[in-house]
Amino acid sequence: MDTMDKDILEYALDHALRNGVEYAEARAHSVHQEQIVLRNGVLEAYIQSVDGGFNVRVLADGGLGFASTNRWTREEADATVEAACRLARASGRREKIQFSEMKGNEADWRVEEKEKVLDVDPESKIGFLSGIDKEVTAQGVEVPSRMLQCFIDLTEKYFINSEGSRITSYVPKVACFIIISVKEEGKVEQAMRQFGYSGGWEAFDIWNVADELAHETMVLQRVIKEGKPLQPGKMSLVCGTEVVGIASHESCGHPMEADRILGREMSQAGRSFIYPGGPYWLGTRIGSDLVTIVDDPRVEHSYGFYEYDDEGVEARPRYLYKDGIINEFFHNRETAAKLGVESNGSARAVNYDREAIVRMANTYLLPGDMSEEELLEDVKHGVYMKSFTEWNIDDRRFNQRYVGREAYLIEDGEVGSPVAKPTIEMTTKGFWSAVDGITKDIRFDAATCGKGDPMQGIPVYTGGPIIRLTGVHMK
């Protein structure tokens, strides 16, 4: 890639160290991006760009300074380093920032593409995506609006720091984001779907986007034609993998981010119901003993895949809630030092001009031992919420709501007619404590997690098996 000069990066790090800082790092990204936008099967625009630049982050006098540029000259590197050092020293912190201990890592890792993205010419990509659109409209369902976007992101990184880390990586990512509107009897229902993969163009063979969307159109049509509102009350709720994934991400992943717990995101994405001295901390029960939620960056070809984080720390699985107990937070080196542990490799940045902050990767509930049939057969009265539409959660990550997109009534263990917009609105502890059954098969969905200021939309997987909650209030 032509937007990276490793010698300039080494030069910048040397310059920072000559400035007498406590710690310095430099991180370069070189990114080839493509965005293909189709509206109702017609190409709106094809956007292709090559991005690249580097940042320098220093710890000096207990303060952090960060500066970035996309000009690869020694003069610009000098100015960038000087700016980062000046800003760090000007922060005037009373409580000095420290980083947790780590040894320097040397690594060169990459994700392979079976079918290289750049070997598929633009004409073929457009044709392939147009083909998906054609299949969606061939189901006999009126789909008046179809917005299909394909994103390609091939990122090469080089990370170096004053502790001897030298890490080179290459990660290709392919993603699709689709919005469809189905019209029936004068009414409109909508669905948004996202697909994401670390690897090559073979992603489309794995996703089967056309079949997935065809299914969505028929589901939405059926909801309009047959969906009835739910009679509110206490009942069982069976959550499909998509719902389990979002709940794991929102009400386990986010509140376990140590920067939130320590208040660093307080004015943006908020804090957490977990905080030092509060009623919930490591060792506190938050769910039934069936509930173990893991975040593992090393799920092969996952959308959130990485081997080393953006502070050079090796990635490993994090057991967040374990057997229903709050077990381990996400850490970068700053939060780890503050809580007296080692970083567990959770620092991620979307580009060279963003600081690495505490992030999730692939967050999912571990499977149980039941089949779907076994899970359903004990439900006397309830709802099977296979997928969601509206969702949100408060900025402590305790009060959440999920509204069903594809959902069915369950009576005496039998899945029946569609339910229109069944809603669950309950606390994090209430949700996970009500889990009394988990199936053995697991599925992932891709998502873009929003956090940071400026915003950093980071690729993640959410997922899990199917679960059953008993005795919850639905409306």
Add this chain to the structure above:
Amino acid sequence: MTDLLERTGALVKKAKSLGADEVIVKTTFGRRMQIRFSNNEVDISKIWNNYLTDVALTWNKRVVATEIRNFERAEERVEDLFKLAKVSQPNPMYGGIAGGTFAYGKSKADGKISTLEEPTAYVEQAIEAARAEVPTGLNTGGTLYANYEDVYLVSSEGPTGRDARSSIELSIRAFSQKQASGHGVECSSSLKDFDPSRAGRKAGEIAWLAKDPVAGEEGTYDVIFDPLITGSMLGTYAMMASAFFVMIQMSVFGNKLGEKVASEIVTLRDSPASYSVANRLFDDEGVPARETVIIDRGVLKSYLHNTSTAKIFKAETSGNAGLVVPEAWNVELDPGGLSREELFGEVRRGLYLTNTWYTRFQNYAVGDFSSIPRDGAFVLENGEIKGSIKDIRISDNVLRMLGGMAAISRERQHIHWWESQYPTLSPYILIKDVKITRPK
């Protein structure tokens, strides 16, 4: 900087020489600074220098675009882009870009923002102002941004312009207890109108009022929305006013031009005004940015257009390009006749909500949504705050809320922060019969 305009123009000539039908090149040199703070201390300070050239070209109704950051290879990138256009697909609906020459006026950007070396003092002012509102123990966090951009635009269809854009913004959230907080923002295009203490005072005052909250009750309430939460709502209307979002059915305003979509007291306009952090002379086609009335006394008057979407809707561009997606610059809700105090006096029993986040839709075309109030949320009785509440959710509909707008304050505030993508000029508003839910 004249050489930057020449270099920008040279890329237009290059693309035309290759055979492109239309070409727009925009070069931006941006200097941006940020200070992030929490727990009353600076966490990190950042500087970004960004050199960027955006190129968009068309060939036989094929639309392609790129960003160039390596200027040594800019001409090569334009050649690559033209090759991409040749193997791309035509868009029969594509309606072209703006032609002609325009007089743009003069930028009022504040050059002092471009030379700010180290603005930590503004953060300290805001923190101190917040802490002065509370006897002890206030914890604050937030962000300060200072932005300055030089922009050069050359279009093969005539428009050529230079703009400078400046802004400074501070956002501060204050906690008097773990679940008692207030938020204030201060935004301006110039240093002389920027008062970070104002944001700090508001955050501190609300945080103190919000102490010892109790769980709120489900029900239907008359609700006064603070300018901060009004800003989030106006941002939703701004997105939905874009002709592109109307076309993809992500808007409640589809097929409603000329129809009543809001209470008669609602006049909503988009304005790239010089006070705004979105100040600008022209859009991404080089069309002069100007005021557009979106809703006039409750009636939907116009969508926001670029040249291409305008052609589809048989309208004129409103100077809001985005090459593909027209976007609002700065949304203003016209003021009403009541002071803030008079507005509160209109409520016999209701709620005062100061902020929100996480607004999500079941269906953008229908407008059913929910959103979670955060920071101070209060019960009102006879215009007076009678208690602090928590754990509630607004679960309503965009059109119903627009129709339920009953009163608007004279006071307005310029709002832009992390949760509000679009800058707005937002008053206090009173909406009748707002549906509130809570977890069970």
